[in-house]
Amino acid sequence: MPFIQDNEFFPELSGKPGTYIALVDRGLDLSLWFDQLYREYTEKRLGYETSMFGILLQVMTHLIRLTTPNVHATSTEKLQGNGSVGFSAIIAYIDSHATEPLKLEQLASRINMSTRNFIRLFRKATGMGFSDYMQLKRIEFACRLLYSTDEKISYIALTAGYKDLGHFRKIFRKLMGVNPNEYRKNRAGTD
Incomplete structure (x- = not known):
């Protein structure tokens, strides 16, 4: 795979007026990284600059994954059945909405799948039941x-x-x- 070109994933970071990214951090993943960045910066322990750079790379990777459709099929996506949305996408949806009341029937219908088949594939993909x-x-x-x-x-x-x-x-x-x-x-x- 070729290296990422400047602004290939984030044209919003080109510096042009009016460009921005708006995300909701439902899982608080970003807040933990920013807390860690703050601690590294304020404590300035040995290697803090390298640590901060590593954290920023994780943040950017996370943002790219959130904002870019996955073009490489994973083993989970091969389980998608006849739905138009990959199974990993529905798991990502569940992950980001887990604190909300989710119904198996509604999730299965989102990917045009029977509830029974959804349960079977969900268990196969995650190694555990939905509940x-x-x-x-x-x-x-x-x-x-x-x-x-x-x-x-x-x-x-x-x-x-x-x-x-x-x-x-x-x-x-x-x-x-x-x-x-x-x-x-x-x-x-x-x-």
Whole structure:
């Protein structure tokens, strides 16, 4: 594959007036990288410039992947069946909307697939059932909020897609091995 030409993926970065990119960082992926950039810059530990450059490369790669259709078929996309949207695209959609109420039937219909076939292919692509996958993504999101904010646990549970705080705590403990308060305290000790 040839090297990327200047502004091939981001003509918005050409410097021309009125060019910009607007994205919503639902998974808080970018915020973690920018927090890490800020820490590297303010602490100025040995190798911080190299570390910052590496983080910026990750951010740019992430942005390119978000804004550019994937022209290379992956093994997951080969599972797409007769739908016009690749299966990896629907998984990416689920990943970025995991905190919202998603229905299997609606997702299957988005790619013109029966619910039964969708369930089978989803399990084959992810290695787990839809419900388990949703729980995992929601708890990952909650972990990012616990790590990067001081919000109340009840707010984080609601933001992560849980209406019942008790259910959130139960699932969190099952997946993470500790309750949300312990997770936050443990993470604070690693900074």
